[in-house]
Amino acid sequence: MAVTTTLTWNEERSFQKLLGNVSLRLLYKSSVHGRSTVEMQNRCRCQGPIVTVIYHSNSIFGVFTLGHSSDMSESFTEPNASFFFSLQKNETMEMKTVVLNSTVTFYRNNLTFCFSSYYNQKLSLNFEESRIYIPRIFEEELIVKSHAKSTFLECEVFRVEGIKDEAGYINRITRAxxxxxxxxxxxxxxxxxxxxxxxxxxxxxxxxxxxxxxxxxxxxxxxxxxxxxxxxxxxxxxxxxxxxxxxxxxxxxxxxxxxxxxxxxxxxxxxxxxxxxxxxxxxxxxxxxxxxxxxxxxxxxxxxxxxxxxxxxxxxxxxxxxxxxxxxxxxxxxxxxxxxxxxxxxxxxxxxxxxxxxxxxxxxxxxxxxxxxxxxxxxxxxxxxxxxxxxxxxxxxxxxxxxxxxxxxxxxxxxxxxxxxxxxxxxxxxxxxxxxxxxxx
Missing domain, CATH: 3.40.50.300 (P-loop containing nucleotide triphosphate hydrolases)
Known part of the structure; x- marks a missing residue:
């Protein structure tokens, strides 16, 4: 049975347009493949540019990373050209982005994106408890609300196909x-x-x-x-x-x-x-x-x-x-x-x-x-x-x-x-x- 994304057609088109009219291939879906960072790694390693999408109450947000994971160990770090984004579920489907450089860490069933340009602010997901932590600075800039006990509904990871493999290209898109x-x-x-x-x-x-x-x-x-x-x-x-x-x-x-x-x-x-x-x-x-x-x-x-x-x-x-x-x-x-x-x-x-x-x-x-x-x-x-x-x-x-x-x-x-x-x-x-x-x- 084919695994399908939770994104609506309009939401998926918004992400595709953000990245330059690319195509998205679903690699991992937490509700289907299990809430496990190991399973996520196994499905997403060596896939090139990926988008991690998190569904949270009335907003959808996540991180695009130009690099990729090549290690299957339980814990690893790798710097990436990346940006954090959110999509508001309103009439205009408005997209908000912040251009950043991140380090991705998998450790004990936690997925963490560390953004050094924001004084080591971290976006983290606890897969065992479905908990999510969103730095306050992102809440303000991207209009995402959370609290200490916030939970995420779903997590999906997509391979981005047809994108120019250049950090400068991504930066220009996000600056635009x-x-x-x-x-x-x-x-x-x-x-x-x-x-x-x-x-x-x-x-x-x-x-x-x-x-x-x-x-x-x-x-x-x-x-x-x-x-x-x-x-x-x-x-x-x-x-x-x-x-x-x-x-x-x-x-x-x-x-x-x-x-x-x-x-x-x-x-x-x-x-x-x-x-x-x-x-x-x-x-x-x-x-x-x-x-x-x-x-x-x-x-x-x-x-x-x-x-x-x-x-x-x-x-x-x-x-x-x-x-x-x-x-x-x-x-x-x-x-x-x-x-x-x-x-x-x-x-x-x-x-x-x-x-x-x-x-x-x-x-x-x-x-x-x-x-x-x-x-x-x-x-x-x-x-x-x-x-x-x-x-x-x-x-x-x-x-x-x-x-x-x-x-x-x-x-x-x-x-x-x-x-x-x-x-x-x-x-x-x-x-x-x-x-x-x-x-x-």
């Missing part, structure tokens, strides 16, 4: 997860300047097919914890988006709305009478256009329209404009499109609204960021597409943002999330500058 989670916390904690509004509004403007609707879908996916397709996207030569949409973002399926909204507009076209009408722009910026307004390229909205908002307040206004471009088409913008963009920008400047540029469809996210994930590579900044945006619209390089939206993928990617969340943070900063500069009245 950590930085992504840090950015996620920053975005969740954002509050508009001086509480002038409860939610800021960011308008997405750009040529047809530039990725405006896909950007909204990507942002929503991050906060839902899985890929979503609320906004309709397509690759037609004419704009798929025909309505003005004001999208709020919820933190989780039933979570509270986050303090920002993304406003999706009809795509711009270089031809007159096609795509978003330039005369609609001032009304959108001033907050006069309602959600789900049906655009008409030949006939802009007027104060006589039945849904026209005649007295918009600050909360109804656009607080930041993000010009969205396909990075692969940036060098081929026609003179007519450039002229239309500059015409629109004049309206934006007249309203004093903050501005950023968003370049989508980057080919390789891993080449955009430096190893510390804090800055873009200099080679990326010097690319002609970014320089062209700076030249055409005069937007500072620090506010020309690069992302790769989720399109055909089936799984989330922490590096993509980093770029998207970093772009949001820059939009927030630009918006706060706008709000701070408003006249006192």
């Amino acid at each position: 997860i950590q930085h992504r989670n840090s950015l996620l916390a920053d975005v969740r904690a954002y509050s508009p300047y001086a509480d002038l509004v409860s939610e800021i509004r960011i308008l997405l403007l750009g040529p047809v097919g530039s990725g405006k609707s896909s950007f909204f879908n990507s942002v929503k996916s991050i906060f839902q914890g899985h890929l979503t397709r609320q906004a309709i996207v397509g690759s037609d030569v004419t704009s798929i988006t025909e309505q003005y949409r004001i999208y709020s973002i919820k933190d989780g399926k039933n979570g509270q709305s986050l303090p920002f909204m993304l406003c999706d507009s009809m795509g711009l076209d270089e031809k007159e009478g096609v795509g978003l009408c330039v005369d609609d722009i001032p009304h959108i910026l001033k907050g006069c256009v309602p959600d789900r307004y049906e655009f008409s390229p030949q006939k802009p909205i007027t104060p006589k329209h039945p849904t026209f908002i005649t007295s918009p307040s600050l909360k109804d206004r656009i607080h930041c404009v993000a010009y969205v471009f396909d990075i692969n088409s940036m060098d081929n913008l026609s003179s007519k499109m450039v002229a239309k963009l500059k015409q629109i920008q004049k309206e934006v400047i007249n309203c004093g609204v903050a501005q950023v540029a968003l370049l989508t469809k980057v080919n390789n996210c891993n080449e955009v960021l430096q190893d510390n994930f804090l800055k873009m590579n200099k080679a990326m900044i010097s690319q002609s597409q970014i320089q062209n945006v700076n030249k055409i619209l005069g937007i500072p390089l620090s506010r020309i943002l690069v992302v790769d939206n989720y399109a055909s993928e089936r799984e989330m990617d922490p590096v993509k999330d980093i770029l998207i969340l970093s772009a949001l943070k820059q939009m927030f900063r630009a918006t706060d500058d706008f709000l701070e500069d408003l006249p006192l009245e």
Whole structure:
């Protein structure tokens, strides 16, 4: 009879993604093979990189080790490139990690991971009594709760197949997860300047097919914890988006709305009478256009329209404009499109609204960021597409943002999330500058 893991499909996919879309082969399961460190060693020795998974109340956690056990004696130690992780059983299936270097010890039916970088803090399992000890520092960082008499429900060990056998590769993955989670916390904690509004509004403007609707879908996916397709996207030569949409973002399926909204507009076209009408722009910026307004390229909205908002307040206004471009088409913008963009920008400047540029469809996210994930590579900044945006619209390089939206993928990617969340943070900063500069009245 085949032995199966206790992990759900989604939980197993979370671990596989964490390690770079690898496959996991179950080697040991305590409830089947016996709660014995000797039996665990016999089944797991010389297997290469392994993941030890411990099931504990409402969380799943464990240790990945790049090395392996080659000794069958009752007690041995071996240093490993490793990290400690936890997976919270909530709607977002959020993964937490800490990059460490550990020594693994088997002794008298106890399994102990000693983390020297944390002053010899130890994670230990007593198989005879099903007891587990979790260092307090891990409880705080990985949101895992335990007490002196904590027990574990199950322990499984998997061989990790298809992983690059390099400690540097593992460190980059875990640093990406950590930085992504840090950015996620920053975005969740954002509050508009001086509480002038409860939610800021960011308008997405750009040529047809530039990725405006896909950007909204990507942002929503991050906060839902899985890929979503609320906004309709397509690759037609004419704009798929025909309505003005004001999208709020919820933190989780039933979570509270986050303090920002993304406003999706009809795509711009270089031809007159096609795509978003330039005369609609001032009304959108001033907050006069309602959600789900049906655009008409030949006939802009007027104060006589039945849904026209005649007295918009600050909360109804656009607080930041993000010009969205396909990075692969940036060098081929026609003179007519450039002229239309500059015409629109004049309206934006007249309203004093903050501005950023968003370049989508980057080919390789891993080449955009430096190893510390804090800055873009200099080679990326010097690319002609970014320089062209700076030249055409005069937007500072620090506010020309690069992302790769989720399109055909089936799984989330922490590096993509980093770029998207970093772009949001820059939009927030630009918006706060706008709000701070408003006249006192």
